[in-house]
Amino acid sequence: MKTTRQTQKTLTRKKLVTAAMKLFAKQGIIATNTAAIAKSAGVSHGTLFLHFPCRDDIIFAVLSRFGRSLCTAFKLHTSKNIKSLKCVLKAHLRVIEEFEDFYTHLVMEISLLAPKLKSFFFMLHASVSYRMFVNAQQDMQEGKIRPISRPLLFNTWIALIHYYLVHKDIFSPKKSVIKEKSPELLTHFMNLISLETRNN
C-alpha cells in the first residue's frame, strides 16, 4: 500500500507528464523547455528534476504514455477471435487521434531528438508492425489481401498516415486530420492491398 508521500509523488509525476504532453502538442517538443513544463504543472523547476533528471526523461515519459495507449487499444480492439488487419489499423488510428498534436510534432522532430528517443519511437513502430502482420496473416490465408512483406505492409501504412499528419495544416486546418480522413484512408489502404478489389 502506498504512503501519502508516495501517492503525492506519483500525482506530481503524472501532472508533469500531462503538462509536458500538452505543451509538446501545442508548441512542439524542441521548443518546450523544462521551466515551462514545471510552471504549467504548478511545481518548482527543482521538483521537475527530482522526477526527471534530464529533459529527455520527460519526453521518454510522454512517449511511454503513448505506448501504453497503443498497448491498451490493441488489447481492447483486437482479440484472439478477431484477427482482422482492419481492427488493428482502426485501433492504431484511434490512438494517433488521441495524441494527434503531440504525435505530429514527434514525427516532424524525431530526427532532431536524442538517439535513445528515436530508438524508442522505432520500437513502438516495430510493435505496431508486428501486430499488423499477425492479423494480416489471417487475411492473407483467407485470400482477402495479397501477400505482402511485413516491413512493406507497415511502411506503406505509416507513410500514408504520416504524410497527412505532417501536412495537416493544409488537409484539415485547425481540425483533427485523423478524425476527418481516417475512414477514407482506411478504405483506401484496404483497397490497395485487397485481392478482391484487384480482381474486380
Place this chain on the structure above:
Amino acid sequence: MKKNYCGCDSCGTPVETINSIVENHLEDIFHYCHHCTDSQGRLLPFERILENTTKFYIDTQDLNPVAAKTMAKQMLLEMPAWKRNI
C-alpha cells in the same frame, strides 16, 4: 531513466504478452515479454536480447542492420532491466 513504462522492462515492446514478473533486491517489479525470457521466465543474456531486438527492428521495418543494432543498443541501455546492469 526511471521505471515508468508498462511494456517489457527489457526491450520496451508495448504490445506483447507479459511472460514474467521478477522482483529484484531493490523492490522494483520488472515485467518481461516472451521475447526476452526463456521457457521458465528467466531474463535472457543481454547479447541475446540485443540480437533479438536488432532482428525485430529489421524484420518489422526493413532497417539497415548496422543502424538497427545501434538503435537496439541505445534503447536497451535505457530500459530498467539493463540500465544499472551493463
